[in-house]
Amino acid sequence: MSSWLEGRVVARRGWTETLVSLTVDAPALTFQAGQFARLALPAPAGSPEPMVGRPYSFVNPPEAPQHEFLFVVVPGGPLSPRLAALDAGDAIWLGPRANGFFCVSEVPEAGTLWCLSTGTGLGPFLSILRTADPWSRFGRVVLVHAVRVAAELVYRDAIDGVLRDRAGAFTYVPVVSRETHAGALSGRIPALIADGRLEARAGAALNAADAHAMLCGNPAMVDDVQAVLATRGMRRHRRREPGHITVETYW
């Protein structure tokens, strides 16, 4: 376990039966908003590796005294059900370094930054939006969170805080796919882009001239959104070949 930092769970929040946040004390770990840590627990006896580790995006902004992670329980998964069973006081291990390039510093200038997420893909945006960077780099920021049911529209307090702090520059658009919910759009992000409802709701354009899109969550959503945006001339951003789309897939 020598390459792992031992941290401690200081709080557990169960949003639903399968959606959980853990607050973790691990002072030695620093990161940029949008990056991920590796969380780990000792592997079961007889396993080839001593630890079972997986990547998880930081939800907290970098200067927060404790780290926070949001995750869904994948039934039968090697790690997520065990993480969900942890509670305050339990030990948890973290990789010694944060990783990832899903950061605003990697994104070129644009009029509007679109933050498009499904499920737990909301996490890195909560970190990013609570730093100063996006507000000095983009005129508008739109956060879209798409979930199956309204109970999964989590972190309303944090989002309301950004709405208060960044009034006029920030728009939050909840999307619910498997029930109707007042105030939320119905359906999936790619269809809502294609038929213009997402832009109409946000009051901002999602096109190559004015926007950059950061996509995080379900890889099928990431693929389908890229296909729709390609019809608008938007392509993946790379350091050597600037574009309009930055992605993080969770599996």
Ligand SMILES: Cc1cc2nc3c(=O)[nH]c(=O)nc-3n(C[C@H](O)[C@H](O)[C@H](O)COP(=O)(O)OP(=O)(O)OC[C@H]3O[C@@H](n4cnc5c(N)ncnc54)[C@H](O)[C@@H]3O)c2cc1C
């Ligand atoms: C860069 C990166 C960042 C990540 N950040 C997060 C995060 O912040 N929160 C989080 O919950 N997960 C995150 N993940 C996924 C996470 O690392 C684990 O894969 C997940 O918690 C399941 O772990 P497991 O060992 O139980 O099952 P695994 O064997 O790792 O996964 C089994 C299957 O579960 C499904 N799955 C995995 N993750 C998710 C998910 N988040 N939502 C829906 N279905 C999923 C996929 O079908 C996957 O093949 C991230 C992954 C990557 C690559």
Ligand SMILES: NC(=O)c1ccc[n+]([C@@H]2O[C@H](COP(=O)([O-])OP(=O)(O)OC[C@H]3O[C@@H](n4cnc5c(N)ncnc54)[C@H](OP(=O)(O)O)[C@@H]3O)[C@@H](O)[C@H]2O)c1
């Ligand atoms: N959420 C739950 O109720 C629940 C319960 C038990 C277990 N789980 C476990 O958690 C895992 C993840 O669940 P999750 O709900 O967090 O994530 P998810 O399955 O990725 O769903 C989140 C949102 O993404 C949408 N989506 C799926 N594919 C898409 C695509 N190709 N394009 C655009 N949008 C797309 C979903 O719409 P659709 O609804 O149309 O698919 C939903 O609105 C499941 O695989 C399961 O193992 C979840």
